[in-house]
Amino acid sequence: MNRILATSLAALLCAPAAYAQGFDVTVLGATGGIQDGNLSAFMIAPKGDPRAVTCDAGALVAGLIAADAQGSLDGITPPEGSDFTRIGHTLTEVIQGYLISHAHLDHIAGLIAASPDDSAKPIYGLASVHDDIRDTYFNWKAWPNFGTSGVEPHLGKYPATVLTPAEQTKVEGTGMLVTAFPLLHSGVESTAFLLEHGGDALLCLGDTGPDSVNGSGALAALWQAVAPLATNGALKGVIIESSYTSERPDDLLFGHLTPRHILAELGQLAALAGEDTLKDMPVIISHVKYSLKTGASPQQQVLDELQSMDTLGLRFIMPQQGALLALGAQ
Numbered sequence: 001m002n003r004i005l006a007t008s009l010a011a012l013l014c015a016p017a018a019y020a021q022g023f024d025v026t027v028l029g030a031t032g033g034i035q036d037g038n039l040s041a042f043m044i045a046p047k048g049d050p051r052a053v054t055c056d057a058g059a060l061v062a063g064l065i066a067a068d069a070q071g072s073l074d075g076i077t078p079p080e081g082s083d084f085t086r087i088g089h090t091l092t093e094v095i096q097g098y099l100i101s102h103a104h105l106d107h108i109a110g111l112i113a114a115s116p117d118d119s120a121k122p123i124y125g126l127a128s129v130h131d132d133i134r135d136t137y138f139n140w141k142a143w144p145n146f147g148t149s150g151v152e153p154h155l156g157k158y159p160a161t162v163l164t165p166a167e168q169t170k171v172e173g174t175g176m177l178v179t180a181f182p183l184l185h186s187g188v189e190s191t192a193f194l195l196e197h198g199g200d201a202l203l204c205l206g207d208t209g210p211d212s213v214n215g216s217g218a219l220a221a222l223w224q225a226v227a228p229l230a231t232n233g234a235l236k237g238v239i240i241e242s243s244y245t246s247e248r249p250d251d252l253l254f255g256h257l258t259p260r261h262i263l264a265e266l267g268q269l270a271a272l273a274g275e276d277t278l279k280d281m282p283v284i285i286s287h288v289k290y291s292l293k294t295g296a297s298p299q300q301q302v303l304d305e306l307q308s309m310d311t312l313g314l315r316f317i318m319p320q321q322g323a324l325l326a327l328g329a330q
């Protein structure tokens, strides 16, 4: 009896440590246009649990091919007797759903391209995003209707899970919860997704301009909501966009961020969360545009600017397609 009690107690005491291990982020698409095949997409799973969701799906199969070639999918093995390659198994069995921040092509092209051979799974998004996906792509003109509403017939592969702002929703088939926060981007509603699992949190932002340029309080509301998670150490990382370098004038941002705006916005979060709370926190920079011009790479320029202007002690990561990033692992 005592031994059973002791075992149960030990299991209980061990539980938080066993769960709070951060997230694995596999970079399926790192850039923000114009590089087809490498557009915004991050596969996210709690550490030690392969069941994943993607934050945006600008690249999907191309990203899985790159990840497989780099050994980033080595922890995923198709079951014995499976007809699928590791890439096929990951697409159809490991990825349990898609979080789509907005319906711009560079955030959903991979999903559309993969749809005929994909497995059925939900798309998670705000109501306006689902409307745009249905009306723009799944309309039997741009593409067959793989959704569950709109122009008939409905192929029904991707049921729409409508997220209510600031309300937690289960990511089905995974142990994660997601909360959506609306953002403003170039005339459309975009989204920040807060993923939570076992006391850990990860924030993935879609495209957005800074509050100061948008004349909105969307990011301020997001920082307000996320600040307690930064204060208590639950926030293991942020994925945020920087489409341009800091010299880009505000009137030509088209609803995007630059290093100086990222630092100003994360400064707002730090001001709410408390001094030093963001120190060493990984910040993955998405959506830097591929450059067709000679000279310094914009990726390197953005990274240099962030590191030289940072006063918060953040750990900036410029992701490469196919890379596996461990966030918050002990």
Ligand SMILES: [Zn+2]
Pocket: 032, 040, 104, 106, 107, 207, 287
């Ligand atoms: Zn974009």
